[in-house]
Amino acid sequence: TQLLEQSPQFLSIQEGENLTVYCNSSSVFSSLQWYRQEPGEGPVLLVTVVTGGEVKKLKRLTFQFGDARKDSSLHITAAQPGDTGLYLCAGRTSGTYKYIFGTGTRLKVLA
Amino acid sequence: DVKVTQSSRYLVKRTGEKVFLECVQDMDHENMFWYRQDPGLGLRLIYFSYDVKMKEKGDIPEGYSVSREKKERFSLILESASTNQTSMYLCASSLRFGSGRARNTGELFFGEGSRLTVL
Numbered sequence: 001t002q003l004l005e006q007s008p009q010f011l012s013i014q015e016g017e018n019l020t021v022y023c024n025s026s027s028v029f030s031s032l033q034w035y036r037q038e039p040g041e042g043p044v045l046l047v048t049v050v051t052g053g054e055v056k057k058l059k060r061l062t063f064q065f066g067d068a069r070k071d072s073s074l075h076i077t078a079a080q081p082g083d084t085g086l087y088l089c090a091g092r093t094s095g096t097y098k099y100i101f102g103t104g105t106r107l108k109v110l111a
Numbered sequence: 112d113v114k115v116t117q118s119s120r121y122l123v124k125r126t127g128e129k130v131f132l133e134c135v136q137d138m139d140h141e142n143m144f145w146y147r148q149d150p151g152l153g154l155r156l157i158y159f160s161y162d163v164k165m166k167e168k169g170d171i172p173e174g175y176s177v178s179r180e181k182k183e184r185f186s187l188i189l190e191s192a193s194t195n196q197t198s199m200y201l202c203a204s205s206l207r208f209g210s211g212r213a214r215n216t217g218e219l220f221f222g223e224g225s226r227l228t229v230l
Contacts, residue, residue: 009151031217042115042201042221043154088153092217097142097161097208098169099219101154 003027004091004102012108013079021074021105023089030094032065032072037086037104046074079109114138117202117222124229130189132225134202141207143185144219145169145177148199157200160185161207192229200225 004025013019023032031050035043047056049065049072056063060083062075076083089102118133136143142161146154146169156169158177166177174196178186185204189196203219 004153006153033217033219035219040223042203042223043219044221045218048217090154090219092208097159097167098156101146103151103153 004089004100006087006089006102006105008105009103010106010108012110015080015109015111016078017109019076019079019107021087021107022071023073023091023102024071025091025100026070027091027093027100028069029091030069031092032069033090033092033099034063034072034074035088035090037088038084043086043088076107079107081109081111083107084109115202115204115220115222117200117225119225120223122225122227124192124227126191126193126229128192128229130192130227130229132187132189132200132202132227134185134187134222135183136185136202136204136220137183138204138220139182140204140220141182142205143179144203144205145175145185145187146201146203147171148201148224154201157187189227192227194229196227197229198227200227 034046037043054065060077087105090099115136145157160179202222
């Protein structure tokens, strides 16, 4: 069974701090996505990365896909309370329909 | 605004009851998925459908079945609910992978979830 390990599992930080969430696997993915889920809602896509070494920025969020396409990171600069939520990574291998989801990182940003 | 709608936000059922969870999408998506979400386990795929009347088992299909009679609707059925099926159930849809339709990023669009408690 393919696994996507996310770390840390929980993170509680003060507003204005920086943080990084990691998503690691032994499998190679053709694409990797990051989603954010808020309480009472379904996950919402933040970004898709498809090329090894790719870096994408979404305002204060920076996403990186590992060179070997087995891992990814999400870095948030100057976190704000609105960043609070559950962050999920999801990888898909070539030729399949299945997304393998990570275990999730629950982030709380305190004002 | 694109939407995936799940029929029930909260359900409480008794062991042995038959449970239907309905999901409707208005985006003309080919793919539809049912996941369950449990703390510390992330999202696990129960079933997937890539076309009307077509279905594929996911990672944890035991105790579940599905129905896709129309493109926009994907139903999850628990034939005889058990307490270990207490969970959050999420429906999602997406364009067919590799589709030439504009902006096909492989994005999954999720419903708000159905929280099922089996007593």
